[in-house]
Amino acid sequence: MRRLLALLALLATLAGCAAPPAPPVPPADPEVRARAEAAVQRFASVAGTVEPVAERECRALRPRGACDFRIVVDTRPGLPPNAYQTVDRRGRPIVAFTVPLVARVRNADELAFILSHEVAHHLLGHIERTRADAEIGALTLGRLVTLSGGDRRAVQSAADLGALLGARRYAKAYELEADALGTIIAARAGYDPVRGARFFARIPDPGDRFLGTHPPNAARMEVVRRVAATL
Numbered sequence: 001m002r003r004l005l006a007l008l009a010l011l012a013t014l015a016g017c018a019a020p021p022a023p024p025v026p027p028a029d030p031e032v033r034a035r036a037e038a039a040v041q042r043f044a045s046v047a048g049t050v051e052p053v054a055e056r057e058c059r060a061l062r063p064r065g066a067c068d069f070r071i072v073v074d075t076r077p078g079l080p081p082n083a084y085q086t087v088d089r090r091g092r093p094i095v096a097f098t099v100p101l102v103a104r105v106r107n108a109d110e111l112a113f114i115l116s117h118e119v120a121h122h123l124l125g126h127i128e129r130t131r132a133d134a135e136i137g138a139l140t141l142g143r144l145v146t147l148s149g150g151d152r153r154a155v156q157s158a159a160d161l162g163a164l165l166g167a168r169r170y171a172k173a174y175e176l177e178a179d180a181l182g183t184i185i186a187a188r189a190g191y192d193p194v195r196g197a198r199f200f201a202r203i204p205d206p207g208d209r210f211l212g213t214h215p216p217n218a219a220r221m222e223v224v225r226r227v228a229a230t231l
Contacts (some may be wrong), residue, residue: 043102046111046191047071053189054119057181058093061123069119070094073102081203085118085127093122104114105199112189113196113224117182126174133170137162172215179220183227197224 058067064145066087074096081101086094094117105111121127123205138159146155183193200217 021190039102042105042108042111043073043097046115049183050112050115050119050189050191054116054123054185057185057188058119062125066091066093069122071115072096074098083114083118085121085160087122087127093119095119095122104202107195109186109192109196110199111196112191113186113193114199115180116185116189116191116193117178119185120178120181124174124177126178129170130174131138143195175214176220176223179223180227185226187228187231188195193224194228197221 003154051071054069056065058065058069070088070092072094076098079098079100081098081104083095083097083101087092095115097114101114102111105114140162179197181198186193186196197220200220203217205217
């Protein structure tokens with residue numbers, strides 16, 4: 001598996017999908033190399049299919065927003081299987097997949113659904129909303145400690161805690177919102193979002209933890225099935 005991940009990182013870089021350069025890797029046997037090449041080709045194909053749909057949906061929902069997505073493979077070593085959405089210094093939206101996640105997905109539907117989910121976070125403004133939630137939490141708790149006579153260190157600690165609580169207050173709701181819109185985007189790109197969301201069955205279930213960052217996997221699957229049934 002390590003050889004596959006290393007080769008995936010190299011091939012992703014050679015394909016022009018990755019941002020940072022990958023380290024040299026030893027030659028892999030033909031089977032490992034074939035699997036790596038297939039994974040990279042699948043990623044490129046899905047990204048090329050979903051991206052124009054995502055940008056069209058973005059322009060419809062955010063006419064004045066940034067809709068020129070950059071989809072990349074994050075080849076930094078040691079990263080866990082993950083996908084995330086962020087923006088660069090100019091505000092351009094970026095969706096990144098780590099190499100282990102590219103290797104772990106089993107089919108194009110899973111890859112398309114994960115990509116559509118991350119795109120949906122941008123369309124729904126979740127970064128901005130989470131930042132605002134954190135600022136409100138920091139301000140509220142910091143002010144309470146200030147009024148109670150706390151010193152500067154206590155106020156700062158309270159603000160830090162408030163920011164964390166604020167950022168996580170709606171985190172699970174935002175994930176479900178992204179699942180719902182991601183279902184629509186994946187379907188409009190020609191993929192099966194229900195089949196794609198079965199990826200959740202193979203990852204640890206976060207359960208319904210207080211102030212957790214993700215909802216239970218069963219709740220996410222239910223949202224995907226419900227939305228898909230309306231399409």
